[in-house]
Amino acid sequence: MAGKGTILLIEDEPDIADLLRMYLEKDGFRLVHAASGEDGLQRLDERDPRVVLLDIGLPGIDGIEVCRRIRSTSDVPVIMLTARDSEIDKIVGLEIGADDYVTKPFSPRELVARVKAVLRRSEERPIVPKVIELSGFTIDSGRREVVTPVGEVIRPTAREFDLLWYLAEHRGLVLSRSQILEAVWGYDYFGETRTVDVHIRQLRKKLDGIPIETVWGVGYRLGD
Numbered sequence: 016m017a018g019k020g021t022i023l024l025i026e027d028e029p030d031i032a033d034l035l036r037m038y039l040e041k042d043g044f045r046l047v048h049a050a051s052g053e054d055g056l057q058r059l060d061e062r063d064p065r066v067v068l069l070d071i072g073l074p075g076i077d078g079i080e081v082c083r084r085i086r087s088t089s090d091v092p093v094i095m096l097t098a099r100d101s102e103i104d105k106i107v108g109l110e111i112g113a114d115d116y117v118t119k120p121f122s123p124r125e126l127v128a129r130v131k132a133v134l135r136r137s138e139e140r141p142i143v144p145k146v147i148e149l150s151g152f153t154i155d156s157g158r159r160e161v162v163t164p165v166g167e168v169i170r171p172t173a174r175e176f177d178l179l180w181y182l183a184e185h186r187g188l189v190l191s192r193s194q195i196l197e198a199v200w201g202y203d204y205f206g207e208t209r210t211v212d213v214h215i216r217q218l219r220k221k222l223d224g225i226p227i228e229t230v231w232g233v234g235y236r237l238g239d
Contacts, residue, residue: 019043022130023064025055025081026096027073031119035068038123039130052076056084064091066130069113071097071104079107086112090173092133096121109213112172115200116210132201136177147183150226150238154183161222169221174199178214182227182237191234211235 022044026032029050036046047062049055052073059067067085071078082093095108095116105116114133117126147154151164159176161169171179178199182190192211200210215227215235226238 020065021045021047021062022066022068023047023049023055023058023062024068025049025052025073025078026068026070027051028070031096034123035126038127042127044130052078052081055081059085059089059091066133067091067093068126068130069093069095071095071108079104079111082108082113083111086172092137092173094126094129094133106209106213109210110217112174114174136199136201137173147180147186149183149186150224152222152225154179156180163222164224171218171221175214175218175221178211179218179222179225182235186237187239189230189233189236193234195234 019042022039024032024035024046026035026048027050032046032048032050036048039046047058047064049058052075055067055069055073056076069078069081069085073081076084078095078097082095085091085093092114093112095105095113096119097104097108097116098119105118108116115129117129145156147156153162155162159170159173161171161176161179163169170176178195181195181199195211211234215229218225219227228236228238230236
């Protein structure tokens with residue numbers, strides 16, 4: 016049952032692992048399960064998964080640190096799993112490069128849908144390299160990097176770059192958070208739009224001077 020590739024689940028609750036295995040394998044994926052952060056990092060190197068499902072509350076190395084280590088070497092999509100109510104855990108996960116998060120308890124069908132959406136977005140990235148010049152910034156879709164007005168090369172995370180590219184292709188237009196979520200994340204985010212704000216904040220931090228304007232009550236616009 017590996018027609019759609021391998022999903023790595025780093026999760027210390029065996030019941031969740033068994034449930035997700037049933038749903039993911041029914042849909043054609045192979046699930047590889049690791050019960051700790053250390054084991055998960057080792058299996059990441061061995062199995063080359065298409066997506067990582069990562070629990071925040073792991074024993075030993077927690078999910079935040081695991082995500083940070085993954086992002087230091089890989090652009091594999093990461094979906095965080097969290098049982099915590101605090102928004103700070105979700106925000107920190109997104110800021111260090113997670114592509115999405117799901118709060119426990121969650122619907123296995125919803126999680127499978129999010130896995131498919133993450134994969135669909137990664138496969139839809141531009142095939143023919145394009146370059147967009149904007150306010151002194153050079154956005155290169157082939158290299159997936161940005162050159163600042165002073166010549167510094169910045170490489171955003173995969174999701175940050177997809178967001179920037181979408182804004183750049185529609186520069187001058189006011190885009191709602193819902194529009195951005197559907198285009199960049201690939202599906203309705205169930206009313207949760209905070210993730211857009213977090214990724215915009217990260218882009219502004221990494222690309223100081225990039226003209227991303229907040230349109231209050233609506234969304235964002237990338238200026239010319």
